[in-house]
Amino acid sequence: MAFEVFDNGVHRIIRFDDLAGEGDVQANQYLLIRGGRAIVLEPGGNRMFSSLIAAISSYVPPQKIDYIIVSHQDPDVAAGLNGYLLVTDAKFVMPAIWERFIPTFCSKGIAQSRIVPVPDKGMRFSWQGVDFIILPAHFLHSSGNIHVYDPVSHSLFSSDLGAAIFPPEVEEYPVVQDFDEHVKYMEAFHKRYMPSKAACRAWARMVWEMDIERIIPQHGAIFEGREMVKRFIDWVATMDCGVELMVKAGVFAVPE
Ligand SMILES: [Fe+2]
Ligand SMILES: [Fe+2]
Incomplete structure (x- = not known):
């Protein structure tokens, strides 16, 4: 289903959330539209490429996509890139440390001129008169991970940080209503897929002072909303996860 996240008349964010195939992990893809042009964030896997392109086409022709932003190297984020390489002239924004790895998803190489590598310290980039901020989000969960801040809608695209995996018996919802209830769908994922408490705390310190609406x-x-954003940042700052939990559990031992 397409879900309108933000629309002020000139700047729109659309979310697609049900394009993953049977057995594939649920994933959200985002389309940012402004001045008749578009950015795709987190384009997703190979198997959803044709349905996502069809969904995007009902808003904007794929030739109008200027950037495709991939937050890290995971297949559920970037495995579908090959299709975009062929049907758009878009540039691919990705963490610099993955720029030699991500093109492995593509049958023909991505020309270097089409890659915008994001340095370890993050960067700003201008599109349609808006200065976006690409924040470093190292080890959350990929060793080179980026988040994107849109200053018009005050939205922070947080990649896998904040991911919830709903069990089959729970009806999925696009917006969190009850944070305490929602934590149980995030907990297992973050404990295992977020490697470092230190990274979580560093991220929380970085975004704490930012003007974030969602x-x-x-x-x-x-x-x-501000209250929900605050609850989430607090939760990230205090959560135990990753290597510390593994060490505590004694997992680092030669198997019998
Ligand atoms: Fe991931
Ligand atoms: Fe993911």
Whole structure:
């Protein structure tokens, strides 16, 4: 289903959230439209490429996509890139440390001129008169991960941070209503897929002072409104996860 996340008449964010095939992990893809041009964030896997292009086409012709932003190297984020390489002239924004790895998803190489590598310290980039901020989000969860801040809608696209995985018996919802209830759908994922508590705390410190109206993850539901954003950042700052839990559990031992 397409879900309108933001629309002020000139600047729109559309979310697609049900294009993953049977057995594939649920994933959200985002389309930003402004001045008749578009950006796609987190384009997703190979198997959803044709349905996503069809869905995008009902808003804007794919030839109008200027940038495709991939937050990290995971297949549910970037495995479909090959299709975009062929049907658009878009540039691919990706963490610099993955720029030699991500093109492996493509049958023909991505020309270097089409890659916009994001340095470890993040960067700003201008599109349609708007200065977007690409934030470093290292180890959340990929060793080189980026988040994108849209200063018009005050939205932070947070990649896998904030991901929720709903069990089959729960009806998925696009926006978090009850944070305490929602935590149980995020917990297992973050404990295992977020490698470092230190990274979580560094991220929380970085975004704490930012003007954020919503946090938009790649899986699950959106944290909408200042109060919900604050609850989420607090949760990230205090959560135990990753290597510390593994060490505590004694997993690092030669198997019998
Ligand atoms: Fe991931
Ligand atoms: Fe993911």
